[in-house]
Amino acid sequence: MVEWTDFERATIQEIFSKIDSGVVGPAALSRCLIVYPWTQRYFGSFGNLYNAAAITSNPKVAAHGKVVIGGLEKAVKNMDDIKTTYKDLSVLHSDKLRVDPDNFNLLADCLTIVVASQMGQAFTPDVQAAFQKFLAVVVASLRKQYH
Amino acid sequence: MSLTDKDKAAVKALWTKISKGADAIGADALGRMLIVYPQTKTYFSHWPDLKASSAPVTKHGKKIMAGVAQAVAKIDDLTSGLLDLSELHAFQLRVDPANFKILAHCLQVVIATMYPNEFTPEAHVALDKFLSNLALALSEKYR
Numbered sequence: 001m002v003e004w005t006d007f008e009r010a011t012i013q014e015i016f017s018k019i020d021s022g023v024v025g026p027a028a029l030s031r032c033l034i035v036y037p038w039t040q041r042y043f044g045s046f047g048n049l050y051n052a053a054a055i056t057s058n059p060k061v062a063a064h065g066k067v068v069i070g071g072l073e074k075a076v077k078n079m080d081d082i083k084t085t086y087k088d089l090s091v092l093h094s095d096k097l098r099v100d101p102d103n104f105n106l107l108a109d110c111l112t113i114v115v116a117s118q119m120g121q122a123f124t125p126d127v128q129a130a131f132q133k134f135l136a137v138v139v140a141s142l143r144k145q146y147h
Numbered sequence: 148m149s150l151t152d153k154d155k156a157a158v159k160a161l162w163t164k165i166s167k168g169a170d171a172i173g174a175d176a177l178g179r180m181l182i183v184y185p186q187t188k189t190y191f192s193h194w195p196d197l198k199a200s201s202a203p204v205t206k207h208g209k210k211i212m213a214g215v216a217q218a219v220a221k222i223d224d225l226t227s228g229l230l231d232l233s234e235l236h237a238f239q240l241r242v243d244p245a246n247f248k249i250l251a252h253c254l255q256v257v258i259a260t261m262y263p264n265e266f267t268p269e270a271h272v273a274l275d276k277f278l279s280n281l282a283l284a285l286s287e288k289y290r
Contacts, residue, residue, distance in 0.1 A: 034268040035275055052269050109252065113271065116256045117263035125182035125199060128256060132183060 002137050004079060011130040015115060016076045024114050025065030030055045032110040039103055068107070075138050082141045090145035101143045108135040148276055155222050157273035162219045164265045165258060169216065172261065173208030175199065176253040184249050190242060211250075218281045225284035237288035244289065247282035254278065 004012075033040050034052045043049060046060040055061055071089060078085040093099045112132060116123040150158075165172065178199025180187050194203040214232055221228020236242055255274065259266050266274075 031268045031271060035272040052267075056268070112252075113255060113259045113266075117259040117266060120260050120263065123256070123260050125179040128179060129183045 001080070002082070007126065008130040008133060009079065011127050012076055012079065012134050015119075015127075015131060016073060019069075019115065019118060021066055021069040021073070024111070024118065025067070025069035026062040027065070028107065028111040028114045029065035029068060030058070030061050031114060032107045033061065035110065036103075036106045039106060042097065042099055042103075072111075072138065075134075075141075079134075082137050083144055086138070086141040087145060090142050093142055094146040101139070101146060104139040104142055108132075108139055111135065148279065150222065150273075150276055150280055154273040154276050157270055158219060158222065158277045161265060161270045161274060162216075165262055166216065168261060169212040170205075170209045172254065172257050173210075173212035173215075174205045175208070175257045175261075176250065177208040177211060178204045179257065180250055180253040183253065184246075187246055187249065190240070190246075215254075215281070218277070218284070222277070225280055226287055229281070229284040230287070233285050233288040236285050244282065244286045247285060248279075251275070251278035251282065 033043070033049060033055050040049050043061070043064075046058060046064075048054040048058060049061075074085060075082045093101075112128070112135070115131060116128070119127070181191070181197050181204070182199070188197055191197060191203075194201075196203060198204065214229075217232070218225060218229060226233075255266075255271065255278075258274070
């Protein structure tokens with residue numbers, strides 16, 4: 001069971017209530033596909049990913065970015081048992097999508113960068129620590145059902 | 148993943164925009180690292196105060212950014228350009244190279260908070276490659 005301090009709980013709730021999922025999701029996913037181009041291997045059906053401009057304006061990338069944030073919001077609503085909440089998602093990523101779990105950390109880093117650029121000075125070290133702890137728990141839960 | 152001419156140009160362009168704030172970036176990144184990755188504090192047990200705004204953290208953040216500036220200037224040959232720093236880290240400081248990635252991440256987070264419009268995905272990939280190559284050059288003399 002993950003222990004969350006009051007500060008961590010409040011910080012995570014506040015971040016997700018303030019961010020625009022329609023902006024952050026697409027921005028984080030497209031940044032991941034640009035900064036770590038090997039992640040494009042999972043998006044063969046998304047069409048034009050030839051350069052940064054194409055990725056940023058790709059509607060399938062944008063739509064999927066929103067799906068990812070939706071998944072994170074589920075974790076925010078169930079912070080005390082993300083592992084159980086993510087059981088089916090973990091099986092999906094392992095058995096159907098076959099995503100190398102190391103990629104989860106790459107997307108997590110891009111999410112951190114995007115949220116940091118949105119929040120500016122408000123993204124203090126303590127806020128960053130809380131956000132990265134949350135993402136670490138999410139990643140560990142997504143890895144759990146891999147076999 | 149070596150630096151292309153396009154990467155070098157992007158890094159130099161970004162550096163031009165952020166170098167005036169280098170001291171603040173260094174201090175914030177270092178202070179942030181000590182909080183977000185507490186295991187890194189083990190390298191600074193000789194400092195009385197590890198808070199982000201303390202004198203040793205501020206001073207050392209400046210020193211780190213001077214190293215980054217040296218790397219930007221020697222971007223065409225990081226290995227020989229950073230030889231002195233590599234020897235320092237290998238034989239005296241003996242910082243585990245895994246920590247270079249951690250500091251690189253914190254530097255990028257700080258740049259994102261301070262220069263969100265300049266730190267585009269294109270600038271990000273170039274800087275990430277640059278900092279990886281910088282870390283590699285720093286580890287050159289380790290073994």
